Structures are given as structure tokens and as C-alpha cells.
Amino acid sequence: MRAGYATRLSRIAPYVFMAPAVLIMAGALLWPLAHSVWLSFHEWKLGTPQDAAVFTGLENYRILLGDPDTLTSLRVTLVFAFTVVTLEVALGVGLAILLERPIRGMNALRSIFIMPMMIAPIVVGLLWRYMYNEQFGPLAQLLLLFGVEESPPWLSSPDWALASVIIADVWQWTPFIFILALAALQSVPTSVVEAARMDGAQARQTVFYVKLPLILPVVIVAALLRLIDAFKVLEVIFIMTEGGPGLSTEILSMRIYKTAFEFQQLGRASALSNLLLLLVAAISVGLVLFNKLRERANESG
Amino acid sequence: MKAGEHRAAGSVYYVFLAGMALLCLAPVVLMVVTSLKVRTQIFSDTLTFFFIPTVSHYAEAFGDAALTRTLGNSMAVALFATALTMAAGCMAAYALARFSFFGRGVVSGATLLMRMVPPAVLVAPIFMLWTYQFGISDTLSGLVLAYTALNLPFVIWILQSFFAQTPPQLEEAARLDGANPFQTFFFVILPIVAPGMAAAAIFAFRIAWNEFILALVLTNRFTRTIPVEISLSISEHNIAWGKVMAVGTLIAIPPLIFTFIASRHIVKGLTAGAVKG
Numbered sequence: 001m002r003a004g005y006a007t008r009l010s011r012i013a014p015y016v017f018m019a020p021a022v023l024i025m026a027g028a029l030l031w032p033l034a035h036s037v038w039l040s041f042h043e044w045k046l047g048t049p050q051d052a053a054v055f056t057g058l059e060n061y062r063i064l065l066g067d068p069d070t071l072t073s074l075r076v077t078l079v080f081a082f083t084v085v086t087l088e089v090a091l092g093v094g095l096a097i098l099l100e101r102p103i104r105g106m107n108a109l110r111s112i113f114i115m116p117m118m119i120a121p122i123v124v125g126l127l128w129r130y131m132y133n134e135q136f137g138p139l140a141q142l143l144l145l146f147g148v149e150e151s152p153p154w155l156s157s158p159d160w161a162l163a164s165v166i167i168a169d170v171w172q173w174t175p176f177i178f179i180l181a182l183a184a185l186q187s188v189p190t191s192v193v194e195a196a197r198m199d200g201a202q203a204r205q206t207v208f209y210v211k212l213p214l215i216l217p218v219v220i221v222a223a224l225l226r227l228i229d230a231f232k233v234l235e236v237i238f239i240m241t242e243g244g245p246g247l248s249t250e251i252l253s254m255r256i257y258k259t260a261f262e263f264q265q266l267g268r269a270s271a272l273s274n275l276l277l278l279l280v281a282a283i284s285v286g287l288v289l290f291n292k293l294r295e296r297a298n299e300s301g
Numbered sequence: 302m303k304a305g306e307h308r309a310a311g312s313v314y315y316v317f318l319a320g321m322a323l324l325c326l327a328p329v330v331l332m333v334v335t336s337l338k339v340r341t342q343i344f345s346d347t348l349t350f351f352f353i354p355t356v357s358h359y360a361e362a363f364g365d366a367a368l369t370r371t372l373g374n375s376m377a378v379a380l381f382a383t384a385l386t387m388a389a390g391c392m393a394a395y396a397l398a399r400f401s402f403f404g405r406g407v408v409s410g411a412t413l414l415m416r417m418v419p420p421a422v423l424v425a426p427i428f429m430l431w432t433y434q435f436g437i438s439d440t441l442s443g444l445v446l447a448y449t450a451l452n453l454p455f456v457i458w459i460l461q462s463f464f465a466q467t468p469p470q471l472e473e474a475a476r477l478d479g480a481n482p483f484q485t486f487f488f489v490i491l492p493i494v495a496p497g498m499a500a501a502a503i504f505a506f507r508i509a510w511n512e513f514i515l516a517l518v519l520t521n522r523f524t525r526t527i528p529v530e531i532s533l534s535i536s537e538h539n540i541a542w543g544k545v546m547a548v549g550t551l552i553a554i555p556p557l558i559f560t561f562i563a564s565r566h567i568v569k570g571l572t573a574g575a576v577k578g
Contacts, residue, residue, distance in 0.1 A: 006481065013482035014400035021393035021453050022408060024385075028450030029415055032426035039426060050433045095321065099314055111564040112322045115329060118556040118567070120511035122528040123549045126535065127328040130335065130542065136344050138331050175325060179568055232419040235513045239532060253421035260425040261518060273422040284417045 033277075040271035046264035053267070060271035070272070072247045073255045076162065077276075080251055081230035084169045089223050091170070092177025093215075097207055100185045113175035125239025128168040129155070132240075158248035161241050165249050168236060173226060180222045184215040217294050224287040231280050252276045329553070336546035343542050358547035367522075368530060368548065375510060375526040378441055382448035382509040386456050387502050389449070391494075394460035395486055399472070415454035420514055423451075428518045439521040447519065448509040455508075456501045463497030464490065500566035503559045510555055527552055 040060055044053035064070045116124065131139050132154035140151035154164045188211055196210045234253035237243065243250035243258065250258075252272065260269035335343055337354035362368055396402070397409055427447060428438065437443035467490055475485040491498075513528040520529060531548050534541065560567060 010482045014396040014402040014405075016483075017392040017396035017400075017486070018402075018408065020389035021457060024389055024446070024450050025412070025415065025453055028427070028446050029418070029423070029454075030411075032423050032430055033418070035426040035430055036422065039429065050429070095317075099318060101314065107564065109318060109322055110568060111561050112325050114564060114567055115557065115560055116325055118507060118560045119329070119553045120513070120528055120556070122511070122513045122532060123332075123553050126531065126545065126549050127332050129535070130332065130546070131328055138327075171324070171328070175321075178321075183568075228417050232421075234419070234421050235528075238514070239535065253419055256421045257424060257514065260428070266425050266429065269425045273425060276419060277422050280417050280419060281414075284414060288413075 036270040036273050039267050040274050042267045043265070044267045046261065046266055056267070060268045061275075064268060064271055064275070069247060069250075070255070073250045073252050076247065076249060077231065077251045077253075077279075080162065080166060080169075080233070080249075081227055083166050084173070084230050085223055085226045087166070087170045088174045088177050088226060089219065091174045093181045093219055095174075095178050096181035096185055097211070100182060100211075110179065113179060116172040117176060121233075121235035122239055124168065124172055125236040128164075128171075128236070129240050132164055155241055156245060158245045161245060161248045165237050165240055168240065169230070169233065172236075173229075177219075177222055177226065181215060181219060184218040185211060188214050220290060221287065221294075224283060224290065227283055228280060228287070231276065231283070252279075332546050332553070333550050336543060336550050338543065340543060358543040359551075361544050362547050362551065368527075370523070371525045371527045371530040372551070374441060374520075374524055375528075378444045378448065378526060379506050379510040381441075381445045382452065383502055383505040385445065385449045386452040386505040386509075387498060390453055390456035390460055390501065390505075391491065391498065392486070393453070394457045395464050395490065397457065398461045398464035399469075412454045412457050416458065420451070420512075423447075424514055424518055427515065431519055438519055439524055441524050443519055444516060444524070444526070447515050448512060451512075451515075452505045452508055456505055459501050459504070460494070460497060463494045463501075467493050496566070500563060503563055503567065507556050507559065511552075 039053075041055060041057060042053040043056045043059070044050075131137050134140055134151040134153065134156065137151070137154075139154070143151060153160050155161050192210060192214070193206060196206045201210065232253070233251065234257070237249055237251060237254055238257070241249045243254040253276065256269050256272050256276065259265050259272055336358050337356070338352055339355050339357070342352055393408075397405065397412075431438040431443050431447070435443070437446065471489055471493070472485050475489045480489070511528065512526075513532065516526045516529045517532065520526065527548065531545060531552065534548070535545055
């Protein structure tokens with residue numbers, strides 16, 4: 001009798017453990033995502049009762065895909081995401097190679113390097129908006145020291161704004177790639193490096209033909225994770241430029257927010273959300289596939 | 302000769318590292334410095350390194366009843382969301398790490414994919430559901446629910462690896478001593494993974510404390526959190542930079558404290574998934 005009770009208890013245990021998390025995620029993540037799909041087939045204006053939603057089929061998607069502004073926004077998003085990831089990986093890995101050696105005081109340095117990632121995105125946006133201020137911002141003051149009287153129009157010109165927000169993101173996330181790449185480099189077995197040296201490899205050859213290939217999988221996964229995160233960026237740009245001037249920094253996330261709460265078109269905003277989700281999902285699938293391949297490669301060799 | 306060269310190369314490394322650290326620090330330091338300057342110094346167009354610091358902007362911030370209320374809201378929401386996330390997350394992570402059960406693969410895969418969802422995607426539907434279905438928009442509990450859900454996938458993912466590292470013999474021993482699975486979990490396993498839980502809790506707190514866009518659409522004048530408050534104060538035409546930077550510093554303080562007490566754990570959390578673990 002007692003044994004039966006115990007087995008029954010351990011049989012239901014995992015479900016009891018899972019239940020709260022599954023309920024919360026189902027109610028507050030899955031349901032909204034499903035609702036977003038439903039909403040995207042309707043026209044519904046912010047502030048009207050919910051039953052005022054009118055089914056319009058694929059109309060929202062048709063309007064969005066025929067709208068040059070959507071395509072501009074998509075282009076800005078892709079340029080932003082791929083540029084920041086490329087710069088961050090190049091800088092992060094490059095610096096890690098330059099500085100790869102046991103570093104005294106790395107604990108303190110590590111705290112400093114992760115600071116930009118820990119503070120609120122909204123504060124990061126604020127910081128950089130101040131840095132870029134053309135009258136009294138630190139960058140303008142610095143340039144003045146070198147005799148440059150007129151500050152570049154960092155955030156006020158459509159030609160500069162995207163580059164300026166890219167710089168802010170690179171500032172925030174390059175240390176992430178650097179820390180990762182450094183850890184990976186330091187975990188390369190010394191025997192491998194020794195062997196290369198015995199075979200007469202120069203320091204540079206060791207880096208490019210031995211170490212880099214060994215840390216490549218870690219770098220690729222880190223780059224894909226950053227790419228997914230780059231598509232999630234919203235708040236830094238929200239604070240710095242609100243997508244402007246014009247549409248020059250209007251990433252899709254920004255446009256979704258504006259469509260929903262400024263143009264008050266919740267159905268269309270949902271349709272745009274789903275398009276962004278598809279984009280991110282495609283990259284995620286790439287990440288999962290890559291991890292699978294890596295596991296298989298590790299198993300076989 | 303060789304040693305000398307080595308030493309020279311060594312100092313170049315440290316100059317380089319110091320330069321990087323300076324680049325990371327400079328904007329943050331400038332924010333703090335600006336928050337301590339009087340108005341005329343802030344709006345001057347030349348660099349001022351030496352000045353008499355003033356706490357007037359902080360006094361102004363703390364004297365502003367609306368602002369202290371948003372600070373309180375932020376703290377309450379972040380703490381409750383963290384507690385709820387940890388309670389639900391620990392149990393779920395343990396189940397995923399240790400039991401095989403019906404639907405395990407689906408839940409585990411879905412959890413992983415949820416991490417990829419951009420917050421902007423959730424803004425419109427969550428606003429609508431919270432307002433019309435659940436009736437919890439403009440409330441702090443509504444925000445707590447949203448943040449808990451947003452945090453869970455990530456927290457479950459990190460915690461899972463901590464639970465997987467505990468030796469299974471412990472559960473076996475507890476079972477033989479007559480403990481049921483729930484007793485085993487609460488009294489044997491949880492105490493062991495406490496350090497991992499601390500790291501996960503820091504992440505959950507940081508996301509809830511820093512979050513802006515959902516708070517912007519889910520709160521009103523009374524339930525606003527501090528990031529929302531600061532965003533409104535810089536959309537005005539004449540930005541009170543001194544006060545804004547003081548509030549920015551206040552927002553940055555809790556995450557920065559965590560950064561310095563637990564940097565190693567945080568790096569592990571940030572890189573979970575990139576390096577196998």
C-alpha cells in the first residue's frame with residue numbers, strides 16, 4: 001500500500017514540478033503569440049472594443065508587403081543586425097587574439113567589460129544620446145579639443161544616424177564576443193600549440209592555422225546568438241532616435257511599436273510582428289542545426 | 302634581452318587592456334559625473350574635469366513624489382517577478398533535468414525557442430490580452446506576470462545545467478531513506494544548487510528591472526516603472542540633463558552592484574548556449 005503511494009507520487013512528480021512554469025509560459029507567451037496570429041488577420045484600431053475587430057484575411061500582409069516603408073524598415077533592420085554582428089565578432093575575436101595570455105587582474109577587468117551589457121538598454125540609449133549631443137556632448141567637446149568646431153550630425157542627419165546607433169551597440173556587445181573568444185582561446189590545449197611549434201610554425205601561423213580553426217565553432221554560435229539578439233534590439237534605438245531622422249534607424253521592432261501605438265493599427269502591427277518572428281525563427285533554426293552538427297562531429301571524432 | 306622584450310610586450314598588453322576598460326567605462330563614468338554637475342557646467346561646450354560636485358539633481362529626483370513612486374514600483378515588480386520566476390523555474394528545470402515524462406521534448410524545445418522571441422513581437426498581443434481578456438493592464442501584477450513569462454525560458458535553461466550536474470546518487474540515497482520526490486527536491490537538491498540559483502536570480506532581476514517597452518504599454522501614471530518615467534522626461538523639449546543623468550545612474554546601480562559581486566557567474570550565464578553547458 002505504502003509502496004504504491006510512493007510510486008504514484010514519483011509518477012506525478014515531474015508534472016507537478018512542470019505545471020507552474022508551463023501554465024505561466026502558455027498563458028503569457030504562447031497565448032499572446034497565438035493571439036498575434038489571430039490579430040494579424042483582422043483590422044482593429046487601438047481604443048475600440050475588442051469585438052470591433054473585422055476579419056480582413058491577408059489584407060494586412062498585402063498592405064505591408066506593398067508598402068515601401070516596410071521594405072525600408074526591413075533593410076535598416078538587416079543592415080543594423082549584420083553590421084553590428086560583423087563588427088563585434090571581428091573586433092572581439094581580434095582583440096582576444098592580441099591579448100591572449102594569462103592576464104593578471106582579469107576578474108576586475110571582466111567586471112568592467114560586462115558593465116555595458118548589464119545596465120538597462122534604456123540607460124545605454126540615454127548615455128549615447130548624451131555622448132552624441134552636438135552642443136555639449138563629450139564627443140563634441142573632445143573634437144573641439146582637436147580644433148573641430150562643428151560636431152558631426154551624429155543623430156540629426158539620416159546619413160549618420162544608423163552608423164551612430166551601430167557604434168552604441170558595438171560598444172555594448174563587443175566585450176561579450178571578446179570574453180567568449182578569450183575563454184575559448186585559453187581552453188585550446190597547450191599540447192596542440194606545442195606540437196605546431198615543434199613542426200616549425202610561426203606564432204602567426206599558429207594563430208591562423210591552429211587556434212582560430214579550433215575556436216571557430218564557439219565563435220559561430222556566439223555570432224548567431226548575437227544575431228538573434230540584434231533583431232531583438234529596440235529600447236536603445238527608441239531612446240536615441242525613435243527610428244528617425246526619417247526612417248533612417250527605423251528597425252522593424254520600432255516600426256511594430258509605432259504601427260500599434262502611434263498609427264493605432266494593432267492588426268497590422270501583429271502582421272509585422274509575425275514577419276519579424278519568421279526572420280528570427282529562420283536564424284534560430286540555423287543555430288539549432290549548427291549545434292546538432294557540432295554535437296555529431298564531437299561524437300564521431 | 303629576451304626578458305626585456307617580453308616585459309615591453311607585456312606592458313603593451315596592459316596598455317591595450319586599460320584602453321579597452323577605459324572605453325567601456327567612459328560613457329558610464331560621464332553619466333555619473335554629469336549627474337553631479339550644476340546646470341551651467343553641463344551645458345558648457347568645453348570639457349570640465351575639475352568641479353565641485355553637487356547632489357542637487359539627486360535631491361531633486363528624490364523630492365519628486367512621482368519619481369520615488371516609480372522607483373518603488375520598479376523595485377516591487379522586479380522583486381516579485383524574480384521570486385515567481387525562481388519558484389516556477391527551479392521546479393521546471395529540475396523536472397527537465399532529472400525526469401523523463403510525457404511531453405518533455407516538446408516543453409524543452411519550446412522553452413528554447415521562446416528565448417528567441419523579440420519583445421516587440423509581444424507588445425501588441427500582450428497589451429490586448431492584458432486589457433481585454435485578463436483585465437490586468439495598468440496593474441503591477443500584470444507587469445509581474447509578463448516579466449515572469451519573459452524570464453522563465455532563460456532561467457529554466459541556465460538552471461537545467463546546474464541540476465544536471467548534481468550527482469544522481471543523492472536522490473537515490475534520499476529515496477532509500479524514505480523521502481518522496483518533493484522532499485528530495487526541496488531539502489536535498491535545492492540547497493546544493495543555491496549558487497546557480499543566485500546567478501539565475503540576478504539575471505531575472507536584471508531583466509525585470511531594466512525592461513522598458515512592455516512597461517510603457519502596460520502601465521499608467523500610477524503604476525509606471527522607472528525606465529518609463531525616464532523615457533518620458535527625455536521626450537520633452539528642454540531636457541533636464543542633470544536630473545535625467547541622476548535617475549539614469551539610479552537605474553544603473555542595482556545591475557552594477559551585481560556585476561561586481563558575481564561577474565564570473567554572470568559571464569557563465571551570458572555565454573550559456575555558446576559554450577556547451
